[in-house]
Amino acid sequence: MFDILKDLIYSSGAVSLTGGNLVMWLVSFVLLYLAIKKQYEPLLLLPIAFGILVVNLPLTFLMEPEHGLIWFFYHYGIEQDIIPPLIFLGLGAMIDFGPLIANPKTLLLGAGAQAGLYVTFFAAVLFGFDLQEAASIAIIGGADGPTTIYLTSKLAPHLLGATAVSAYAYMALVPIIQPPMMKLLTTDHERKIVMSKLRPVSKLQRICFPIITAMTIMLVVPPAAPLISMLMLGNLFKESGVVERLSKAASNELMNIVTIFLGLSVGATMTAGTFLSPKVLFIFFLGLFAFVVSTAAGLIMAKIMNLFLKDKINPLIGAAGVSAVPMAARCVHKVGSEANRRNYLLMHAMGPNVAGVIGTVVAAAILLKNLG
Amino acid sequence: METDWSKVFEVFGSGIVGVFLVMFLLQVLTQFSTRVIDVVENLGNGKGSAPGADTPAPATKD
Numbered sequence: 001m002f003d004i005l006k007d008l009i010y011s012s013g014a015v016s017l018t019g020g021n022l023v024m025w026l027v028s029f030v031l032l033y034l035a036i037k038k039q040y041e042p043l044l045l046l047p048i049a050f051g052i053l054v055v056n057l058p059l060t061f062l063m064e065p066e067h068g069l070i071w072f073f074y075h076y077g078i079e080q081d082i083i084p085p086l087i088f089l090g091l092g093a094m095i096d097f098g099p100l101i102a103n104p105k106t107l108l109l110g111a112g113a114q115a116g117l118y119v120t121f122f123a124a125v126l127f128g129f130d131l132q133e134a135a136s137i138a139i140i141g142g143a144d145g146p147t148t149i150y151l152t153s154k155l156a157p158h159l160l161g162a163t164a165v166s167a168y169a170y171m172a173l174v175p176i177i178q179p180p181m182m183k184l185l186t187t188d189h190e191r192k193i194v195m196s197k198l199r200p201v202s203k204l205q206r207i208c209f210p211i212i213t214a215m216t217i218m219l220v221v222p223p224a225a226p227l228i229s230m231l232m233l234g235n236l237f238k239e240s241g242v243v244e245r246l247s248k249a250a251s252n253e254l255m256n257i258v259t260i261f262l263g264l265s266v267g268a269t270m271t272a273g274t275f276l277s278p279k280v281l282f283i284f285f286l287g288l289f290a291f292v293v294s295t296a297a298g299l300i301m302a303k304i305m306n307l308f309l310k311d312k313i314n315p316l317i318g319a320a321g322v323s324a325v326p327m328a329a330r331c332v333h334k335v336g337s338e339a340n341r342r343n344y345l346l347m348h349a350m351g352p353n354v355a356g357v358i359g360t361v362v363a364a365a366i367l368l369k370n371l372g
Numbered sequence: 373m374e375t376d377w378s379k380v381f382e383v384f385g386s387g388i389v390g391v392f393l394v395m396f397l398l399q400v401l402t403q404f405s406t407r408v409i410d411v412v413e414n415l416g417n418g419k420g421s422a423p424g425a426d427t428p429a430p431a432t433k434d
Contacts, residue, residue, distance in 0.1 A: 125380050
């Protein structure tokens with residue numbers, strides 16, 4: 001009887017617990033709190049937090065190669081590049097490119113915000129990260145979770161957990177991070193600029209846009225193909241109006257299913273051994289830096305464009321050039337309406353906001369081309 | 373490990389220029405295609421080249 005009890009104790013995970021495991025439990029509990037109580041990106045943070053918790057329970061071997069359950073999700077979903085493109089398929093079926101088609105020059109604002117990403121790449125190299133790691137950290141500034149995961153899994157898979165959590169955490173913190181930058185880099189007069197109503201966009205224009213965009217980007221930057229093809233296919237489902245079932249399946253059922261596997265797999269990469277290092281702290285710091293610089297770059301780009309435009313744009317919409325759809329656009333609208341109650345910037349900001357999604361994919365593809 | 377600074381500058385420069393070029397190309401193609409579609413749709417509606425067709429609305433005027 002005593003021997004059975006002894007065996008049970010010695011074969012339990014409890015005796016193999018390390019201090020690192022306990023710290024990771026704490027990280028998991030903090031993320032669970034943020035997801036459940038504060039509702040910060042709960043769809044992703046909750047499965048990520050649970051993934052962290054279960055993978056830091058000793059002797060479960062959930063991430064053991066060729067054997068662990070979550071390892072299979074991770075291997076086939078992320079290492080084999082299945083999940084991020086599927087998320088983009090669902091995203092495409094949800095995104096309205098209408099404001100961008102109505103005002104195509106906002107594509108340049110989506111590009112402007114990516115300049116911040118390359119500044120961060122430079123800064124990360126100065127901090128001692130190698131080029132692949134620096135690129136994976138810089139992409140956080142694009143504020144696009146699936147693209148961050150896609151690029152990191154290819155260039156620096158050991159940083160996957162830290163970059164993904166950092167990207168989603170800062171996306172949730174857009175309403176706190178962006179407004180001070182917006183106010184710092186624009187004058188009161190600029191924030192009051194009222195933009196003219198957007199032109200109507202026909203159904204044919206909406207159908208042609210994803211086809212033209214997919215062809216153009218894939219011809220010029222082929223490494224963008226997995227993400228951009230799925231994004232535009234999802235959008236074509238939506239805009240064609242003839243495959244409503246597929247559009248709904250992509251944006252609801254499929255999106256929800258892959259989100260579960262994505263979150264769980266990313267969380268499960270965060271074992272004490274990989275996560276508890278000074279590097280991770282730097283990643284969180286540089287992630288914030290990337291986000292702030294990208295916001296600033298978008299605002300500055302809008303101000304530069306105003307030097308050449310007859311009909312001035314409200315430079316606040318440049319801040320929406322980081323992706324974070326639609327949070328960044330909502331934030332722009334809020335700051336704009338605080339400056340001028342007649343200002344309704346939401347639809348104007350949606351243009352650069354969705355352009356930011358495209359811009360981040362292009363930036364990631366160029367990084368992949370140079371460093372992959 | 374020694375940092376390859378020439379590679380860093382290459383990635384930095386080609387990245388910024390590359391993103392702007394692709395997005396600019398996309399802007400031009402989007403503007404062009406929407407104008408062509410406007411003209412075709414207006415012709416189809418019997419409006420000929422009405423002002424709305426070839427004159428972009430204020431928000432798109434550069």
